[in-house]
Amino acid sequence: MNKAGWIFKMAFRDFKQNKAKLFLFVSSIVIGIAALVAISSFGDNLVKDIDSQAKELLGADLVLENNKPIGDQDLDSIAIDRASEVNFASMVAFPKSGESRLVQVRALEGAFPFYGKLVTAPESADELFRKGGKVALVEELLMNQYSIQVGDEVKVGDLIFEVVGALQEAPGQTGITATVAPVVYIPKSFAEETGLIQYGSRLEYMEYYKFAPEVNVETLIEPYKELWETEHIDEDTVEERKDRTGRSFANMSDFLSLVAFVALLLGCVGVASAVNVFVKEKLPSVAVLRCLGVSSRDTFLIYLTQIVAMGMLGSLAGAILGTLVQYVLPQVFGEFLPVEVTVGISWSAVGFGVLTGVLVSVLFALLPLMKIRKVPPMMTLRPSSDSLSLAQDPMRWAVLGLIAVFVLIFSWVLLGGWKEAAGFSAFVAGAFGMLWFVGTGIMWSIRRFLPLTLRYPIRQALANLYRPNNQTISLIATIGLGTAMISTLFFVQNQLLDQVRFADKEDQPNMLFFDIQTSQVTEVRKAVENEGLPIMQEVPIVTMRLEEINGVDKSENDDLSDEVRKSRGLYNREFRVTYRDSLISSESLVEGQLHTYQNDGDSILVSVDQGYADRTGIEMGDKILFNVQGRPLTTYVGSFREVNFQKVSTNFLVLFPENVLEKAPKFHVIITKTETDQQAADVQNRIVKDFPNISVINLGMIVDTLEDILGKISFVIQFMALFSILTGVLVLVSSLIISKYQRMRESILLRTLGAGSGTVSLINTLEYFFLGSLASLSGILLSFIATAMLSVFVFDFPLKWAFGHAAIIYLAITGLTVLLGWLNGRGVLNKPPMRILRSTS
Template structure:
């Protein structure tokens, strides 16, 4: 190895301009992978590290619409220190009703919090609420225009604001909320009068265990002790499951985008290495003439490429490791937790391994071709066909590709999805390779045009030494990735525009007492004549059994069975709800009085493997309610109305304490007046403005969109690098063509026009292909990975592809300028 190493180091002293593209491509791809992996790991690690504070304890028992009975409370207390919190929606207002806003009312006991610190901002009148005191989130203070010392009304109680909440340790663990927090103690919660039979509230019991006690074992023991009571159990190792699922799903998508960017960059690596070795033809020929063996040359250039690739990979790892720090600095408030800076070896090692394997995959063939060519052929004009890869080279490439596939599938959170992605990427590469061959064959078979520029452009596509196949693969991958990301991004940004109906309701009204139903309707009719009100009964309860299977006994939930996570909304109706379509079975008669029946959402039924006649059991306030499935419904969730996965026949749920929900559609001009009137007349009713819901959903989709844009920027940079590499790889042939054409009398403008036609034809063909494949890939990501509705803005996708096509043309022509400037005498001597 001494001689190859010496030759490699001496060659690099003269500069490595030809290998800069190799370093840039690897830097972009590895940085993308390392950055996504580091950020995802940093957030999930912080969630695990703060698991106790986020959850509020080592074990949490959660239930809806009731508190624990004596036996349950005694069992919880026997496990460790116990804390109780009750959370519900409530309207908060100034005493005169001039300002009102929806809030999340949270009642806590005297030992809250078991972990972490509850802290108020400077200027607070007391460290925590007591009696008729309340601590509120800054956002609520801003909406009500109040400050510490001012009174506000929640329910039946007038409370004194003692301060603004600066730190609520279990905020992330409690998930999505419709409004800012108002925190009181249990006496203050009782004073509001909002906790009544049928009202919707969530009770959580947090348990602090002794050191060394297994939280998972305690959680399982408590769940097994009360299997039918409807408790949702968590422990500190999974403090925020919804956040983890979101981060994991987004991280998986971005990781695959990064892997795609690295694959695209790999094409650039191959092009860069090919261009570099083309420029070293004279040096290789000289070394072979002096007696250097093919092995020496192979190892020498492998060492050079390895050194430059290593530098690019290391630089990418450094940049990727700094991504969490940069994201926290730029958008830390948007993250569920702010991870502390740390180097995460796992994602960095994975990114580095990908970089090494991608480098080997794309440099083995160019190195083998340089190794196999004789000294005499290296001195020729470069129009001879390249030598076919030998068996050992093909085996090495196959082994490397197998390692990449195994790594992608083996390290993915969803191996099946990763395998499908790898298969799709391989299929795309084969398709583009076949397309490149087809373009050359079709161009060769076309009749010769009478227009010289068109004839020259067509000849450029199939002449000996043409880079058509390489350009098609490089540009096709880049444009397809751009199209896919454009489809995903426009879906995220277009969700609200396309899914909100033209006549969306103005308010959602929740927790309307059964006995106040008629009075509520009368008030709305008086305050907003002509308003359209739709009211449905509302209960909540978890699914505890389906098709004879107990949910508590399942080792893992079926794929897509979100219906089994936590409580579900329940209702009863004599007629099918609006926004639903019966697709199997039939609805019960309006006067039905037989055994309990239920209508189930079609997607939920497919996930659970249920059909007509199967049994499903829910727990309502600790009482199990079995029912036979009478029909399956296809639900339109984008109607902005109330849609329930489970709708029961009359006579099943009416006896359980419950409340009503309503949608109110009215002119915007009367919304403030109606809001004030309902808040004053019905303190227990929560009014949610549809605009606020849309704003919160838009915020989440905006974060997703920003992440996709960031991934797109990396992919764009990688695609540009690939195009530059493809153009560089054909530089020698371009110079040769340009010199001969100019010697025959062609002007620079004519040569440039012929090349413009060539690139325009390729860009048009590949843009059409990329549009189709990008649409299919984007549809899968949007509907299956993110589970969103399909709402693509095709104009944006078209503009993206047009920009990509024109960018291809512009970069191709810019890359041709050095060939046009080449002097014939010097170029011919060099050739």
């Protein structure tokens, strides 16, 4: 028999004796591989579905969009079908209940969508809507919220429409968009009669085109792009929508894959820990083989062969489980998906998962396996592993380097950039390093400073944390990182919700009335005051566009070098500005000073938000030419303000001085505060009834909507974090089972020396209590650090500790550890010592 055959035979023979333990070694990676394969399969299927349903996403071959009527186009004669739409945010009222709601009104004319359809309940509602008349389709979510039935009425502006059906699906519509901006469709022929199309309304005009199948839309529109850009007309084609949607969900898939990869890395830490225990138990057998003349290389290959085989089996099991899990993911992510996702086996994802699983399990197993190379024949006489330290072994550092390189390359494959990959890898290394430091520091502290005055059960339980075959570091690393992920989610979610709960804060307004025409200001102010509400702010708003900056228009700016080119966003956006000669509570002056415009000969000095200036390249003294409803207006940057946009107020990027824009077309905003949600609803309904063109933002409702959205997002993240938690639990179970025999011998020794079952049980319970506490507290500590960094560097809001959630997580993780430890050791306590000794001999 050749040497390779003999190695496989020895590996198989040893496997039959230790198959239970070896299966436990690789069981830790099953969950991580399952998550990786599930997400990869889901991502592959999503990309295919976006590609196949791209036309249904857009609903047309070409969409043109502008904030004013688009007018006739050369393409009109080429298209085989056209449709048009004007949409705007407005209040609608439901006469049946007397309630009102801010919605997105879409006034539609034509057969849009040309691909796909408006899914309604009943199905005939779409056909009834197309026939014309004062009929409406209302978002199903909205109908459920206000108990609206088919046949009821909805008031849009000055007109009342009959609700002929509930809108369930529309091109590009998702559950999240329905929550944020519910839609009401009405026929475009009645749009003007509603009285809502007037100055101050944020209008979007849409033209939808369908071309013959043989027409290449991208080639067709190329000659018109420059003209459309000049006229601020945005175009959207099937290819652009497909690419944009694909990129968005590819980013989501990559993020979720990274979360799954973290779960896999946790499992690999469990593999390394389990293999370490396995190697310690095999050292005598390895020493015997060395005495028989087997080289250290061959003995190493025997056990490496076992690990490779088990890694393959574990990866295959994870791939099968992940393929099954992907059938659940469309339901988990359904609120966020614009297409209907099909499920099926993605062989590329399966192969990717299996290859990844084998590589990482072998890489992490190599660290403890290398001890086998150092076993001398003399260990048969002196069975001690103290001399097998790998601290000075260069191969150990080579393996650690390979692990780091693998994590970096894997991250790069998912993220597509070395900078992002390095950041993620540094995070993983930092998290593991911090948890390893905590575990090592605790073990060292207990060994060095354990008081002899403690009661014996407590002292014994603490000592078990650093005795041979302990799993302290691996469990703190795995369970701690899983706990950190779920804890950080809860903490950040609470921080975000706390920032948006404006309605619960004193001195913070919670109701905004906007789209108020100048002729209505006095009446609306009086109506609000008659309700007993304060007028906290009344602000005029003027709409304008930026034409030139320092004499450079949009096309000239595009030709400049990167060093001097301004942001394209300056020319593309529509500015809404106000005018006053003083700052408000949400502003502070950081550079320059506010100027008062006194006569026609003065220069007009405007104030710009510092953050916006930094992002776009605006500098002090820049000459800016604005287009104010067709009239050019030259201004200069005279100051920078720091604006707190998180505070509920009329905050603006650009602030004009008084005596400049008073005669310009404008609308007004009035801000007030109600005491209760019911008062807010009553005031809103009465104002909308008397002034149908006015829109109302009820911040209490906004908070409810944000809570709903954050709840959906957190559910998705919790679902993914569950893989990490399950991996940590599986590692915990495996570690407890692996160390069972070591603990069994210690318990037998204690029982033989006269310790009662109660004492032994108390020692085991305390040991697992300390272990669970250390793991959960380490994870919570890491999550506190992550939350603090996110609060300061990302979200820029005051830090608030969620000690209540932290306590719940601590109790849950610690309780689970104690329960599993008790279940693992109960057989030892209920049997006589001699019986157990005979069964393990």
